[in-house]
Amino acid sequence: MNRIPFSEVQAALAGVLRKLGFAADRADTCARLFAETTRDGVYTHGINRFARFVVTIRNGSVNPLAEPGVTARLGALERWDGHRGPGNLAALAAMERAIVLGREHGVGCVALGNTNHWMRGGTYGWQAAEAGVIGICWTNTMPNLPPWGGAERVIGNNPLIIAVPRASGPVVLDMAMSQFSYGALESYRKRGEMLPVDGGFDASGNLTRDPGAIEESWRPLPAGYWKGSGLAVVLDMIAAMMTLGKATCQISSDPVLETGISQMFLALNPEAFGPAPEADKIADAVVASLDNCPPTKPGGKVRYPGEQTLQIREENARLGLPVEPAVWAEILAM
């Protein structure tokens, strides 16, 4: 594993994006989001995901020149069209606007349709929390998950992000509706490990912890069985209905043709009614209650969502971003 300085990674990715037609500032921002994702330890959606992103630019799924824009507005709510531009840039702009609306109206919402994969959803949660507001956002996806009781992939794993500002470290939940992503299944298989809990069905329809068997059956489990399945359905409906965009069932199930998806960005301002230092104390009290909970395993610890991020971020920023040599070579050759 190489360790490459953050700025060197960002510059390399930005250089590729400029060759693909991105304006310089948009190339820099898009590259920064990829580099920050790896820096924060979400390796599946950072540098390792860049080559596939480039494929979707080259095949026309992502238009590098397209910028998102507002198409309708009422008070605290706006509808935006992503014009099928780079999904992470559109999502960043949509959350930025939701934050402004949230500051002005207490709660703000941007419904972003006709956009593309936002890569790491947690990015937009951290964005809100670092701006001092609560961020709630989700996206629909191509059909990649069988609903509870169904044998074929007709729902999406529709990641949901909920981020809470806290002075001593934001709390950021970033969860897809499948118990394990396909990326996670691949990682377990490559390490030769079984999953810690059932992750899906094998080809015979039995629950299994064998990651390879689930990759073959294409039948991962929704998180919480019927619960994650139902949550995926309503999140999809809301995103598509508020944008008048596509629902999961109307999106291509080919990963590099997945385009025109629908996303929601909400911001809630805990200081809408004035400074609220009590709010920060409440967040601390909840974290303390987890810290003080006896662990099930000796030496264990109950963690809050996102607890490890700041430590991983610091380490990767200091040592350089971990990049597989083959991945890095591929990027340098682009």
Add this chain to the structure above:
Amino acid sequence: MNRIPFSEVQAALAGVLRKLGFAADRADTCARLFAETTRDGVYTHGINRFARFVVTIRNGSVNPLAEPGVTARLGALERWDGHRGPGNLAALAAMERAIVLGREHGVGCVALGNTNHWMRGGTYGWQAAEAGVIGICWTNTMPNLPPWGGAERVIGNNPLIIAVPRASGPVVLDMAMSQFSYGALESYRKRGEMLPVDGGFDASGNLTRDPGAIEESWRPLPAGYWKGSGLAVVLDMIAAMMTLGKATCQISSDPVLETGISQMFLALNPEAFGPAPEADKIADAVVASLDNCPPTKPGGKVRYPGEQTLQIREENARLGLPVEPAVWAEILAM
């Protein structure tokens, strides 16, 4: 099982509430919500829950005279104080106001603190969907669930409701953050059935489908393990921070002393920018994709959240509400 006409149930419950100090109109509404819950098939939180509700009035946890009121306001957001009145009446009023705010500003939010158990959360989802808006609401609860990796109950099962209006039948998700509620565990045990999937840990710390073993260990599983656990944590934080009210760790873990809880009500208007018949078509398309998904079991069917409610509602409205004779006798004697 008796079958009692809806109006007779409502009148009996309202009579008890008036004796306990409720004003006549509030007694009628509170009784209606209990009766509607049983009518809709949520038997754990309807008539069967009424006796425990009465206990919390008699012991002072619930003040029958207290009405909720706004304490702060900014644009689309309001903070309310429930004044520890009847939780279902406060929640109904809070969602009603969120709907008005949502119609005016596109999105509306009421953060309701210092309130009481809202009984069936789905009530407020149906309320929003029947008014033509998307409703999202959640509540925190007393500590009743061990977080993932923890051995003691320090988080709440914090039900989350997401409701989507649809002309041919709203889609209403009503999910607690535990895979099975204590009420569900009791039902399975009384029927002598094992759970369909692992529902918690036994006293030795092994995953089990035995409902009685989980009731004894007090260690039900969060839905989706770490996912439902993390979701419970952030929902609790948001509700407590936005209300400046209590977080789960600050609430009594005695069920009849659980009071002063925190709730969030959000309404999103799919017709904020004008009539949107396309939105209804999108919801129908998602439902059709589930209808058309091959079931895992012959004769099975993939259902959307709340799909069975309208049928159960119609049946119970027609035949009368199913009430256990002992429960009915207890109510008539109050």
